[in-house]
Amino acid sequence: MSVDLRLVAARVAGGDVAAFRPIVDHTRVPLYRLAARLVGNLADAEDALQDAYSSAFRALSEGRYDGRAKIETWLYRIVTNACVDLLRKRRERPAEETGEPRFDGLVRAEARVALNELDVMLKALQPQDRAALVLVTVEGLSAKEAAEALGCSEGALEQRLVRARAALRTKTEAGEVSDGRA
Amino acid sequence: MVEREQDPLSHLAALARATDDLRPTDDLTDAVLRAIVPPDDRLARITRDTSDLAPSDDFVPSVMSAIGAARGARPAEPPWSSGVVRFGRFALVGAAAAAVLGLWLSRTAETGYDSAVLESVASVEVYE
Numbered sequence: 001m002s003v004d005l006r007l008v009a010a011r012v013a014g015g016d017v018a019a020f021r022p023i024v025d026h027t028r029v030p031l032y033r034l035a036a037r038l039v040g041n042l043a044d045a046e047d048a049l050q051d052a053y054s055s056a057f058r059a060l061s062e063g064r065y066d067g068r069a070k071i072e073t074w075l076y077r078i079v080t081n082a083c084v085d086l087l088r089k090r091r092e093r094p095a096e097e098t099g100e101p102r103f104d105g106l107v108r109a110e111a112r113v114a115l116n117e118l119d120v121m122l123k124a125l126q127p128q129d130r131a132a133l134v135l136v137t138v139e140g141l142s143a144k145e146a147a148e149a150l151g152c153s154e155g156a157l158e159q160r161l162v163r164a165r166a167a168l169r170t171k172t173e174a175g176e177v178s179d180g181r182a
Numbered sequence: 183m184v185e186r187e188q189d190p191l192s193h194l195a196a197l198a199r200a201t202d203d204l205r206p207t208d209d210l211t212d213a214v215l216r217a218i219v220p221p222d223d224r225l226a227r228i229t230r231d232t233s234d235l236a237p238s239d240d241f242v243p244s245v246m247s248a249i250g251a252a253r254g255a256r257p258a259e260p261p262w263s264s265g266v267v268r269f270g271r272f273a274l275v276g277a278a279a280a281a282v283l284g285l286w287l288s289r290t291a292e293t294g295y296d297s298a299v300l301e302s303v304a305s306v307e308v309y310e
Contacts, residue, residue: 014214017246017249018246020246020249024241024246028236029235032235032237032241033233037235046237046241050245050248053245053249054245054248054249102240103237103240103241104237104238105238106236106238108234111231114228114231114232115228118225121221121225129262133225137222137226138228146277154205163238
């Protein structure tokens with residue numbers, strides 16, 4: 001069933017808090033996957049996603065959603081920003097321990113291993129470069145969509161992709177890329 | 183542990199015998215294959231393996247309760263300085279408009295007064 005989330009968003013803007021539920025319900029799966037792929041682990045992904053939903057709700061309530069982009073696209077951008085912020089914080093405070101995921105009951109073991117491998121593979125990249133690579137190569141976004149999600153120009157996105165790929169190639173050639181297993 | 187032989191060559195032979203059955207686990211093959219695969223192919227495999235990631239059903243209630251808590255929190259009262267910032271521009275524009283209106287009124291009154299005086303002077307002259 002297709003839901004017009006813009007109409008639902010208008011109800012949230014009008015003060016109907018419960019109307020936010022279908023928005024979360026409709027978008028939680030792709031956004032959970034996006035957050036997990038961007039940050040490389042489920043616990044951080046859940047934190048970033050909760051923050052992103054809270055920010056989105058505040059923005060809707062305060063009338064800061066202008067309705068130009070689709071709700072899904074708009075949320076995609078908010079989640080991407082929340083994840084990039086989290087990656088930056090993680091680089092600034094590497095000693096900080098990651099908590100335990102709470103909503104991972106449906107996640108297969110292969111997916112957890114793959115996420116860990118992704119995190120190890122991309123750990124050394126700058127957060128913005130890492131996000132650009134994940135959005136284009138893993139999420140399958142076009143350059144235009146990825147640039148929009150990251151709030152940069154397509155040229156800047158290309159630069160980030162080139163930097164990220166070069167860093168990965170260098171790591172592979174140096175034999176530094178492990179599969180993340182102990 | 184291999185006992186040390188007097189003759190170095192015999193010792194080497196003993197070490198060779200002792201390390202003869204070193205075998206990696208099957209994981210080594212996997213690790214080598216993973217290491218030689220180009221990064222883009224690895225990312226493609228990771229994409230497939232993570233394609234069905236989804237949160238459990240209690241995620242939505244958790245978000246809704248977080249939002250409810252945020253909504254329940256009383257917004258902080260804005261400081262008086264924010265009122266000055268918000269209304270200062272309107273106050274300035276209002277004061278300027280009042281000054282212009284005052285000037286115009288005084289000019290109009292002055293003109294009216296002057297013409298009344300001139301008229302009365304003229305009527306006095308006519309009478310005389």
